[in-house]
Amino acid sequence: MRAVRPLCDRCGHREAIHTVRASGENLCGECLFQDVRSKVYSVLDRVLEDGDKVAVALSGGKDSSLTLYMLKEYRENSRLNFELTAITVDEGTPYRRAAIEEASKLTAMLGIEHRIVSMSDYHGVNVAEIRSALPAGWRRSACTYCGVLRRWVINRVARDMGATKVATGHNLDDVLQTHLMNLARGDVPALARSGQAVRSPSPKMVPRIKPLALVREREVAALVLHLGIPASFGKCPLTTGMRVGVRRALDELEISSPGIKEGLVQGIEAIIARIRLSEGIKVELRECRLCGEPTTGELCKACQMKQELEPIVQRALLFGSVARDGSS
Numbered sequence: 001m002r003a004v005r006p007l008c009d010r011c012g013h014r015e016a017i018h019t020v021r022a023s024g025e026n027l028c029g030e031c032l033f034q035d036v037r038s039k040v041y042s043v044l045d046r047v048l049e050d051g052d053k054v055a056v057a058l059s060g061g062k063d064s065s066l067t068l069y070m071l072k073e074y075r076e077n078s079r080l081n082f083e084l085t086a087i088t089v090d091e092g093t094p095y096r097r098a099a100i101e102e103a104s105k106l107t108a109m110l111g112i113e114h115r116i117v118s119m120s121d122y123h124g125v126n127v128a129e130i131r132s133a134l135p136a137g138w139r140r141s142a143c144t145y146c147g148v149l150r151r152w153v154i155n156r157v158a159r160d161m162g163a164t165k166v167a168t169g170h171n172l173d174d175v176l177q178t179h180l181m182n183l184a185r186g187d188v189p190a191l192a193r194s195g196q197a198v199r200s201p202s203p204k205m206v207p208r209i210k211p212l213a214l215v216r217e218r219e220v221a222a223l224v225l226h227l228g229i230p231a232s233f234g235k236c237p238l239t240t241g242m243r244v245g246v247r248r249a250l251d252e253l254e255i256s257s258p259g260i261k262e263g264l265v266q267g268i269e270a271i272i273a274r275i276r277l278s279e280g281i282k283v284e285l286r287e288c289r290l291c292g293e294p295t296t297g298e299l300c301k302a303c304q305m306k307q308e309l310e311p312i313v314q315r316a317l318l319f320g321s322v323a324r325d326g327s328s
């Protein structure tokens with residue numbers, strides 16, 4: 001027999017599907033949706049402009065799927081006129097294949113233009129191959145290469161499609177993990193760049209927005225299930241690095257101090273705002289000698305990584321500005 005769930009603390013008449021950790025409040029699906037919607041709208045009201053073309057980096061996972069769903073919903077209710085498209089990068093893992101199926105179902109359901117591109121068409125290598133070629137104990141994981149190579153593809157494809165903003169599915173937990181990792185590395189320029197729609201000195205970098213930045217991961221999961229949004233709930237099995245430990249530590253901290261995640265995000269973002277105001281960080285960008293993408297040095301990170309990978313995969317990779325599928 002199914003356990004009886006408490007009633008929603010807001011509306012008082014529907015069964016709750018989610019408990020807010022920070023307050024202990026029980027919410028039904030409809031009240032959770034209203035709550036998430038007001039958080040997402042407060043971000044979008046600030047970062048979107050009339051005439052924008054927003055490309056959603058759609059992985060097929062729950063976060064980016066909810067991002068696309070909420071952007072479509074916002075467009076229907078907003079005075080702003082903006083276009084919406086979705087880009088999915090296939091990194092060549094079996095995990096991504098399943099997620100791409102969900103992404104295709106969602107874009108078909110919402111009637112959104114969807115471009116699926118393959119990492120190897122742009123770089124000449126994919127993450128599955130990198131993973132099997134890396135020697136045991138190598139100083140970087142396949143996930144580190146993947147993150148850099150994937151970001152490069154999304155920016156390139158979004159720009160080619162004429163996008164003025166790239167929307168990613170980063171939720172509040174992701175944003176906080178990234179802030180803490182940047183702090184731990186002492187990477188102040190990365191912290192200063194990590195806000196919403198931060199304009200780069202290079203017009204080649206499409207500004208990024210994070211519509212779910214105020215929404216917790218647990219809320220995303222509960223809402224995606226409630227709304228029946230097609231999405232993959234699996235986690236990429238290649239996830240490695242500092243993020244895994246930071247995530248675990250924050251979840252433990254949250255048990256003894258409910259609400260600490262929001263507190264930390266607000267505190268760190270107040271510091272970031274100060275850093276930006278002080279104009280202490282000015283970055284000069286130039287074009288990568290090999291691929292032409294913006295970079296602070298002579299070579300962008302993606303090209304540095306591909307140079308490192310060539311002897312490992314034992315063949316030449318793609319560095320030029322033309323993808324294998326023919327798009328420039």
Ligand code: SF4
Binds near residue numbers: 091142143238239240
């Ligand atoms: Fe790539 Fe790492 Fe994300 Fe997996 S978790 S898709 S390896 S960046």
Ligand code: ZN
Binds near residue numbers: 293
């Ligand atoms: Zn480059």
